[in-house]
Amino acid sequence: MDAVLYLTKTGCQWRMIPKNFPPYQTVWSFYRRAQKSGLWTRLMNVLIKLDREMRGRKADPSFSLIDSQSVKTTGPAEERGFDGGKKIKGRKRHIVIDLWGNILAVVVHAANLHDTMQGGEIFQKALSESPSLLGVCADAGYRETFENAIKSLGLKVEISERIKHEFEILPYPSILPSPHLSVKRQTSLLRSSLPSGSSKPRASSDIPRPSRCKGPNEGIRP
Numbered sequence: 001m002d003a004v005l006y007l008t009k010t011g012c013q014w015r016m017i018p019k020n021f022p023p024y025q026t027v028w029s030f031y032r033r034a035q036k037s038g039l040w041t042r043l044m045n046v047l048i049k050l051d052r053e054m055r056g057r058k059a060d061p062s063f064s065l066i067d068s069q070s071v072k073t074t075g076p077a078e079e080r081g082f083d084g085g086k087k088i089k090g091r092k093r094h095i096v097i098d099l100w101g102n103i104l105a106v107v108v109h110a111a112n113l114h115d116t117m118q119g120g121e122i123f124q125k126a127l128s129e130s131p132s133l134l135g136v137c138a139d140a141g142y143r144e145t146f147e148n149a150i151k152s153l154g155l156k157v158e159i160s161e162r163i164k165h166e167f168e169i170l171p172y173p174s175i176l177p178s179p180h181l182s183v184k185r186q187t188s189l190l191r192s193s194l195p196s197g198s199s200k201p202r203a204s205s206d207i208p209r210p211s212r213c214k215g216p217n218e219g220i221r222p
Helices: 002-010 024-037 041-052 115-129 145-151
Strands: 063-072 082-083 088-098 101-110 135-138 156-159
Touching: 002 024, 024 041, 063 115, 088 115, 101 115, 115 135, 115 145, 135 145, 145 156
Parallel strands: 063 135, 135 156
Antiparallel strands: 063 088, 082 088, 088 101
């Protein structure tokens, strides 16, 4: 476990895991077996509930935030596209969190896929893991299609207005934690080798978060 978390934090290659850890083949085997059995997801769910209870909140979240971030890729990737709004060619991380920054769902897909089209699918994934959710907050990029998808489920959706040029006090969704802040702290999740996919969380939700670690790259053989 310590070796997996070390790789997550540093983003090093499997063969470069320090000698005081078990051989990298052993670490790889442990990680893959845990991933296939769903161990990381189960641990994540338990740790999220413990974290919320320590903050004096109910164990199951009732409200969430959704956001995406396009990142450049330095080489060939399973899926990549051009984000016209951000002028970035690569992939996009789509994340759903609770109000304390705990990650409820993660999906990585091509950057050219629009937020409002993919948001409904991502939120459905979060809802399957946290059926207690009653609503979600999103930015203006999630208007119309995403709004209609959430409302069709009988849930509440709040769209934050665009920030104006003059100073004004923003409503509470604007001061909530950034969904991508904790992901940026993990070197391995910033590497272009992170695989894409829309059928399963590929990064943070596949591994437990001691010391707010989010998770190693998936599917990268040593």
